Each structure stands twice: as structure tokens, then as C-alpha cells.
Amino acid sequence: MKLIVGLGNPGEKYEHTRHNLGFMVVEKFLKDYHDVEKTEWSDEKKFKAAISQITWRSKKGVDIPLVLVKPKTYMNNSGLAVSLIASFY
Template sequence: MKMIVGLGNIGKKYENTRHNVGFSVVEELANRYNVDFNKEKCEALIATAFISNEKVLLVKPTTFMNDSGRAVGPLLDYFKIEVEDLIIIHDDMDLQLGRIRLRQKGSAGGHNGIKSVIAHVHTQAFKRVKVGIDHPQQMSVVNWVLSRFSVTEQALMKDAVTQACDAVEYWLAGNTFMNTMNRFN
């Protein structure tokens, strides 16, 4: 079984914000496979899909971004999923808007959601799909990540969400993560 976790903040107030692109990706995957987030477990909403004959948990933590690990760690334990079978999808201010970058491991890089996941899974060695949201030019980081995309930016982000989903599907089809990185980075 694989677990794909999109990071974000729960609630209408945060829908379609820059910080919620992780949610957007797992929601698009759920749409592609016609499944709903109809289970709650370990402070997360879960949809179960079969992708390339692989059982996949699509996860949206309900803990808010900065405590995402509080859901991820217990879910891995509960479902007996190895960290090698985990992908975290999240926003990245250091990437150009609409770009994606896959990583096999690494530090939190200042991202509090990733910092929380590292603390709760006890390793930095988990796969990530980062979605670029640009760095703020004339507003605070907090206001930036909680802001919504302009009409022009929405088209770029739609493409980024599509690419992120395609990358996850490519990996789930049996390709190594290194090959997936080479294809999508």
C-alpha cells in the first residue's frame, strides 16, 4: 500500500490558497479515480483508490499545516506503511510559480509542515513533490502563503497540479522514484 499526503489547511477559509496546493493535488488524484475523502482516521481525511493495481491512500491532514506530522506518523503506523511508500506533496516558495520538483529526501527547508512530518516519522528520507508558489515580493510570508492565486496564476497552477498528479501516477506504475525525478524535474 502507498500513501500520498497533500499538505494544507482545512476549512473554507483556506481553500485555493498557495499553502493548499498539496490538497489540490490529492483532490485531483481523487477526481481522476472517482473516489471521495469519506473516511476520517488519525486526524486526517482519507480517500482510497486503486492506481496501477496498487492500493493508495490519498490523505489530507486535518491538523492544519504546521502539525501535519501529527496525522502522517500515526497513519503510517496504523496502516503499517513503510516510509519508502510515502509521498508528501507541498508548496515551495523557493520554486518558480507552477514548477514542480521531486526530491527523495532532505531537510524541511523552512517549511513548518515538512518540519512536523520529519519530527513524527523520525526521518528526512521520504519522497516529496514540491509545487512552486514563488516568494513574496511585497507582503509577509504568512499573508503570501494564505493568499489566493490571481486569474493568470490559476492557469499555471492548474498545469502544475496536473504535472504533480502525472508524476505520482508514473511512480505508482512501477517506475523508480529516481526515474520519476528524471522525467518530471
């Protein structure tokens, strides 16, 4: 299992800004390598993050379970969310 964390800031104020580049990279990955329409995000309050678990098939045909994470904390506090998630998984 691999953990992919896209850092950003919550709220509409930061959408489509450099402050949310990490969120945008996760969304781009989903668009390019997974069916975005089938991707379900769950709001995990205990982790202070939105989480999606998917399986990604590598170029070698190996299925790799991924946990995609978009912390709901501001950038300066994202370490808390990442720490909670990393210790759980």
C-alpha cells in the same frame, strides 16, 4: 500499498490558496486517474485526517492500493497526523 498525503490547512479560509496546494494535488490526481464521484472520504478522528482508500491501475496494468490522506491539522502540525497514519499502515 502506497500512502499519498496532501498537506494543507483546514477551513474555508484556506480553500483555493497556496496553503492547500497539497489538498488540490490529491484532488487533481483523483480527477485524472480515478472516478472522483466514487471516491469516499472518511473522517478518521484517531488519525486527525480525512482518508480514502482506492485502487489505482498503473500504465503497466498493475493494481496498486493507495491510501489518500488530507490531514485535518494545520501545516505546522501535519507531522502528527502523518506519523499516526504511517505507523498504522
